[in-house]
Amino acid sequence: MTQQEALFQFLLRMGDNTLILGHRTSEWCGVAPVLEEDIALANTALDFIGQTQFWLGYAGEVEGKGQDADRLAFHRDAWDFRNLLLCEMPIGDFGQTIMRQFLFDAWHSIYIARLLKSSDPRVSEIAEKASKEVAYHLERSAETVVALGDGTEESHSRMQKALDYLYPYVGEMFLADDVDAAMVSAGIAPDPTALRDEYDALVQKVLDEATLTVPGNRFAQKGGKNGAMHTEHLGHLLCSMQWLQRVYPDGNW
Amino acid sequence: MYAQMIKTASTGVKSDEDMSDLERQFQARIDAGEKIEPKDWMPEDYRATLIRQMGQHAHSEIVGTLPEGNWVTRAPTLERKAILLAKVQDEAGHGLYLYCAAETLGVTRDEITEMLLDGRMKYSSIFNYPSLNWADIGAIGWLVDGAAIMNQVPLQRTSYGPYSRAMVRICKEESFHQRQGYDAIRACAEGTDAQKKMAQDALNRFWYPSLMMFGPPDSDSVHSAQSMAWKIKINTNDELRQKFVDQTVPQAEYLGLTVPDENLKWNDETGQYDFSQPDWGEFFDVVKGNGPCNVDRLADRNKAWDDGAWVRDGMMAHARKKAAAKIAAE
Numbered sequence: 001m002t003q004q005e006a007l008f009q010f011l012l013r014m015g016d017n018t019l020i021l022g023h024r025t026s027e028w029c030g031v032a033p034v035l036e037e038d039i040a041l042a043n044t045a046l047d048f049i050g051q052t053q054f055w056l057g058y059a060g061e062v063e064g065k066g067q068d069a070d071r072l073a074f075h076r077d078a079w080d081f082r083n084l085l086l087c088e089m090p091i092g093d094f095g096q097t098i099m100r101q102f103l104f105d106a107w108h109s110i111y112i113a114r115l116l117k118s119s120d121p122r123v124s125e126i127a128e129k130a131s132k133e134v135a136y137h138l139e140r141s142a143e144t145v146v147a148l149g150d151g152t153e154e155s156h157s158r159m160q161k162a163l164d165y166l167y168p169y170v171g172e173m174f175l176a177d178d179v180d181a182a183m184v185s186a187g188i189a190p191d192p193t194a195l196r197d198e199y200d201a202l203v204q205k206v207l208d209e210a211t212l213t214v215p216g217n218r219f220a221q222k223g224g225k226n227g228a229m230h231t232e233h234l235g236h237l238l239c240s241m242q243w244l245q246r247v248y249p250d251g252n253w
Numbered sequence: 254m255y256a257q258m259i260k261t262a263s264t265g266v267k268s269d270e271d272m273s274d275l276e277r278q279f280q281a282r283i284d285a286g287e288k289i290e291p292k293d294w295m296p297e298d299y300r301a302t303l304i305r306q307m308g309q310h311a312h313s314e315i316v317g318t319l320p321e322g323n324w325v326t327r328a329p330t331l332e333r334k335a336i337l338l339a340k341v342q343d344e345a346g347h348g349l350y351l352y353c354a355a356e357t358l359g360v361t362r363d364e365i366t367e368m369l370l371d372g373r374m375k376y377s378s379i380f381n382y383p384s385l386n387w388a389d390i391g392a393i394g395w396l397v398d399g400a401a402i403m404n405q406v407p408l409q410r411t412s413y414g415p416y417s418r419a420m421v422r423i424c425k426e427e428s429f430h431q432r433q434g435y436d437a438i439r440a441c442a443e444g445t446d447a448q449k450k451m452a453q454d455a456l457n458r459f460w461y462p463s464l465m466m467f468g469p470p471d472s473d474s475v476h477s478a479q480s481m482a483w484k485i486k487i488n489t490n491d492e493l494r495q496k497f498v499d500q501t502v503p504q505a506e507y508l509g510l511t512v513p514d515e516n517l518k519w520n521d522e523t524g525q526y527d528f529s530q531p532d533w534g535e536f537f538d539v540v541k542g543n544g545p546c547n548v549d550r551l552a553d554r555n556k557a558w559d560d561g562a563w564v565r566d567g568m569m570a571h572a573r574k575k576a577a578a579k580i581a582a583e
Contacts, residue, residue: 029322033561155567
């Protein structure tokens with residue numbers, strides 16, 4: 001794998017995380033539990049789609065085959081997606097949505113903070129722009145997890161159930177492979193394995209306040225960030241996301 | 254604005270002699286162009302009519318996100334998806350300002366939400382029509398938001414202060430909505446044959462429902478006089494409908510689209526377009542609950558509200574615990 005190929009893969013990972021999670025978040029349009037959440041969820045989805053345009057736009061340039069962000073978003077099949085499995089899981093109930101958001105935001109905030117010092121100026125610029133949004137996402141999702149974990153008996157039990165369901169998808173964030181090694185040696189991105197302690201401390205603190213119990217089992221489902229094996233959910237998401245572009249490939253929208 | 258058929262809570266405009274002193278002073282303030290503020294005295298009928306109108310407007314913003322949400326997940330480009338999300342976010346925000354403004358009249362957000370959910374309050378008839386192809390999203394911005402702006406711009410001068418100020422903020426955002434809608438349908442109208450077909454199909458289906466947004470003809474609009482005297486309503490339904498047609502027809506021509514009205518033609522004498530009225534029988538059917546999407550829209554709102562109950566309860570319970578802990582610590 002050349003350095004260029006590794007950089008392309010890294011950028012797909014960043015952009016696919018925000019694309020797929022942004023898409024999931026947008027599924028809440030018009031049906032959130034309370035109006036303030038409708039606004040917040042639309043805003044979060046909008047931030048993610050904006051970040052996607054930067055990451056995938058740069059990915060297309062690095063690849064050098066004339067694909068822009070839209071081409072990458074709407075014309076790849078599932079096996080070419082490089083998002084974490086966590087991002088493609090269904091929205092479930094609001095508890096599952098907000099717990100996934102928190103588990104992702106906690107990782108995203110730590111990871112993006114490292115990218116601010118990336119040796120690649122384009123990467124650090126995108127990280128700079130995203131970092132304010134990411135900090136806000138984390139603040140909001142952490143607050144909501146605390147409120148619902150420490151709310152009523154029902155909200156507590158739903159949040160614990162969501163955590164138990166999603167926790168097996170956390171480990172993938174900290175797995176490293178050849179792409180990560182190439183990024184580390186070029187000073188472009190951090191070693192994912194080195195971020196786990198910081199993540200665990202952050203998550204533990206919030207979940208303690210939320211009176212939720214972090215599952216003891218650290219078994220990690222994997223296969224999203226390297227594309228080896230996505231969940232069955234991704235194909236259905238792509239069916240709606242890509243449908244118009246696929247049916248009318250000559251359209252200019 | 255998305256308020257139609259607002260039944261003014263009064264039996265008609267009172268003559269000067271029939272008014273009490275308070276009512277006369279109130280009317281004099283309105284006639285002088287003063288704003289009425291929440292703590293000012295106001296006739297109960299004025300309050301009740303405003304709650305209906307602002308509530309219906311707020312509900313329309315909220316229900317209006319459903320036909321758009323229908324396409325958020327299928328938007329054809331990242332940019333169109335981002336624009337649509339920004340628009341939906343604005344609309345939820347408009348709903349929030351309007352509910353807050355209505356709360357100054359003594360009705361809580363939960364109370365008027367319940368009235369929407371059990372069918373006691375309405376939302377605009379337009380949102381009972383389906384969004385079937387991508388160009389519908391363009392047509393909604395261009396025609397539906399365009400019609401809403403026609404109504405909202407004069408309402409910036411409405412007599413009730415909180416409503417007027419909410420409208421000033423809302424109008425700024427609505428004009429962005431209309432521009433993005435026109436741009437989205439323009440891309441289709443200038444696109445492939447299939448895209449052109451989408452654009453024409455969208456115009457065919459949304460034209461008459463958009464004309465209905467202004468409410469029934471003035472001759473059948475029995476509730477307007479008092480609302481106009483109170484400056485809750487500024488223009489008549491027919492005035493606004495005509496203005497909308499005059500503005501929109503040249504835009505359709507520019508797009509190369511055909512307005513689905515054989516009688517549409519420019520009238521040199523009046524300096525306006527002559528046009529066909531929508532099918533008012535259909536309008537009253539939709540208002541009564543028999544539109545293509547009435548049942549589904551209300552079911553979606555009810556499901557969202559019911560499914561979200563545990564979230565609202567959980568958040569309130571946590572807020573109470575925090576407040577109690579704070580008091581205990583002091």
